[in-house]
Amino acid sequence: MAHVTRGLLASAVALAALGAAGASAQASDEAFADQISTGRALFAANCAACHGADLTGGQFATGVKGPAFLARWGGQPASALVNYIATSMPPGGGGRLSAAQYNALAALILAENGFAGDVALATAEIPLPPRGQGEEGSGLGLPGVSSRYPFPAAPTIPDPFAGYTPVTQDELVNPAPEDWVAWRRSQLGQGYSPLAQVTTQNVSRLAVAWAQALPAGPTLAEPLVRDGVMYVHAFGDEVFAFDAATGRQIWRYRRQLPEGTMPLGKKTISLWDDRVILATSDLHVMALDARTGRPVWDVAIPTQGRGGLRLNGGTLVADGAVMIGLATQADEGAFIAAFDAASGQHLWSFNTVAHADEPGGNTWNGLPDNQRRGGSVWTSGSFDPQTGLALWGVAQTYDTAALRDLVPGQNNDGLFTNSTLAFRPRTGELVWYFQHMPNDQYDLDWVFERTLGEVNGRHVVMTGGKEGLLDTLDAATGRYITTADMGYQTFITAIDPVTGRKQVDPALVPGRDRDAVFMCPHAGGGRNWSPGAFDDATDTLFMNYRDTCMELRPRADGGFLSTGVDIYYSAPADSDGNFGILQAMDMATGTVRWEHRRRAPYNAGMLATAGGLLFSGAMDREFMAFDQATGRQVWRTGLSGVPNASPITYSVNGRQYVAVVTGMGNPLAFGLPNFTPELPVPEVNSASVTVFALDGGQ
Incomplete structure (x- = not known):
């Protein structure tokens, strides 16, 4: 409840x-x-x-x-x-x-x-006290307020919702410049803001404008901001509304989770109409009144009898439908579910591990449905207003043994793992799909953000896998266009220029029956949960990456992957000790414009602004700004905790703010502290939202 x-x-x-x-x-x-x-x-x-x-x-x-x-x-x-x-x-x-x-x-x-x-x-209202009473207190002489010496009148606080208007679908894909209304600012997934008050010339004047503590624990979600109100999803399925200019708390929602439920961080919540829509750790989807925090509707997600389900990504609301992806390694795999945003009514569910009687069902090497696993959805989707399609990413399977060796007469691609899926939001019709990496034997999934943009005169969707490969597809049809390589992977030897199918070096396919394999990147990435930012005007995708490799070591029984191997972190053979990589990729040509290297790996996503700046954060608790044109670091500050989500920017009354949340615990941080032992993570895992602005205004 x-x-x-x-x-x-x-x-x-x-x-x-x-x-x-x-x-x-x-x-x-x-x-x-x-x-x-x-x-x-x-x-x-x-x-x-x-x-x-x-x-x-x-x-x-x-x-x-x-x-x-x-x-x-x-x-x-x-x-x-x-x-x-x-x-x-x-x-x-x-x-x-x-x-x-x-x-x-x-x-x-x-x-x-x-x-x-x-x-x-x-x-009911609580009764007023009898006239002339209310000063007695508890008898201790401390709590009463005297009416004989009254306080000055308190200042009147403006109602932040006095002129509230419902959030529209058009606004979610084309928000006002001052707002950040969806994950990655808009449903296009670009992570780019047109605000330009803070620039490379004055960024050194950024100072803390306000900060608020949040419930301690992994905090993954970008804040959302609309009309001067910030909405923050905090650990434990709490939601806060703050005055975005001052940090004053407006309301707080706290979910009472059933006993034994493990709270899970979410990457995002959604705004729609007059509501804040979120998924909860007890496998519900619900809507809150955006002005009061009151629950409007609350429904359980139909689990189809499957176990081990988790919610980590977050909701996408498009065309009046709330979509949410689930994760599991249990039998029959994961799925995406959709609900009516007005009522919470369940609309449809789609199996991300195709069953035998479904499209793609003949790609699981002859396995029965109850032995097909994986296809988790860890990240929210994007929405393309030009095509009316919702675009979702799907992860891999850890049950690699079932797919590794092709059974004669079968297909072992394993749909829809490592795919982009394009749905009609209201009906769940699958209009097209593209599998970026069939039969993934490495845990190098492609479940991350789908970014819409215009490249070389074409309307495209771009996404990347942990390998550091960035595929570009036609947004209307899913047809493959090209792949850009960040330059760190060592196991894919060729890519078909027509189909985009990737060829793996057979000597690097792991298993209990084979020798240990050393390859790059590590199964944790490479690039991972940290989303990039795209500047449509210059065709530039800004992405951070961890320069890590792995040894896939066979073991006699068990193993992290069911082929019988465990995964060990390693540095590249030619490592310079800098594991945090920031790149600017020209998506029109597939070439790297510049690269910045630093010691501590990145943990936060990218924010790009029209002021020529990039913002991100790393495992050493540093929050930084870079020059988009050169990659030169132009500003830094320290945070009380590890930044775990992507920074955002917004404006209130003409003043630009940059906000970042902390609260370590997203999966890409696992194991990385060992890479930089001189930079230990905080023993006390606090959480907060910290907001910066130019000292003294513009």
Whole structure:
């Protein structure tokens, strides 16, 4: 059940008391009484030590009963109280109880303050204190506020949603210059902003404008910004809305995950209409009201009876359909599911590991459906307004033994692993697909962002695999155009210029029955989760890469890959000790324009701006800016944690900001600290959002 939030309908406070529609008032009263009884036991166990057994105050906290309490809370919706105690009590430990238990505590507090508990609770406000009362406090002489010497009037805070307009589909693919409304800024996946107030000439004046702590843990998602409001998805399936200019918290949603559910970071959330749409670690998709954080709808993803499912990528909303990819290594593979954005109704699901009776089903070396594994979807998709197609990437399989050696009369490509899939968002019709690397024996998947743009007069989609190969396809048909090579892989010896099919050096195919194999890059990349940025005006794709290799070592039984090999990190034979690579690739010619090398590997994605700047972050907690034209580093600062997502930029009231989140834990960081032992990662894994702007304005 979702955790109660600020603005959640007050009926949630006494859900049991309200009962089914048409229940008698007597039944409601009895249910409310039961809820109060439950709340009293919970209060004694969890709250009385601080707030006093009789709710009037104790040694460590003020009372939650009487005029002083009502002076603070009177006139506010009961839902605000539920949200406060659920997310803040005890201090630093909010969320330890269930939603029903927090509701019971709120019911107790309301009852102790004179609330009767009839059906009017559905629209309840907490009572105002009696006139002239509210100064008594708890008797300790500390909490009261004097009415004899009143405070000056507090400043009026403008309503950030006063002129709110619904987010449209056109806006998601062509946002206002000052906004960042989707993962990679727009659904085109370019990671490029037209803002140019911060330039190579003044970037040295960037300073912290504001910062906010987030729940500690892996934090993968880019913030989204629209009309001066920043939305941040934090670890533990929490969502925050901040004033994007000051960092003031506007609202917070915290999900109450079922016991035993492991929280997972997500790469993105989505804005659509008047909603924030997200996927949750307990395999739900839900919509929040963008102005209040109130849940609008919440639905479970149909799992088709499959186990081991995980959500790491994030949602894409296009043509009124919410799409989400799932990951698993269990039998029958993963899938992509879609839901109606207005209601949450399930629309369709698509198997990313093709079953025998489906298109592509004859490419699994004769395996039965229940022995086909992989096809995980770790990254959100893109949307092409010209074709109306949603473009998704699919990963590989770890069950490499089943596909390695071709069974006579079979096909062992393993669709739709390592493919781009192009769907109609509302129907799930697969219009085209392209498999970038069939029969991947190395865990070098192609599941990353799909970037739309215009190159050499053609409307194309570009994407790259861990190898550091960057394929360009016709966006309307999926027809192969060309491949650019970042220059670090050592196992692909040829690429068919017509079909794009890649030829692997047979001497480097691993297995328990073969000698150890040394090759580049490592299975962790190469390029990996960190998305690049594309400048459509210059056809330049900016990408970071880790210059790492691997030994695929056979073992007698087991193994990371089912061919019977484990994977070990290694430096390239000619390594200069610089493992972090930044490249500018001319996608029109497939040539590298420049390259920048540094010691610590990158961990964050790329941000490009019209000010001629590139921003990214690395494992050594450095956040940096580079000159797009030359690759020269022009600015740096230190962060409290490892930047884990891509930086973004936006503008409020004419002032440009650059934001980055920290919270180490994305998969590409695994093993990399050993490459630079002199640069240990923080032992305390904090998380935050830090926002920079030019010191003194423009």
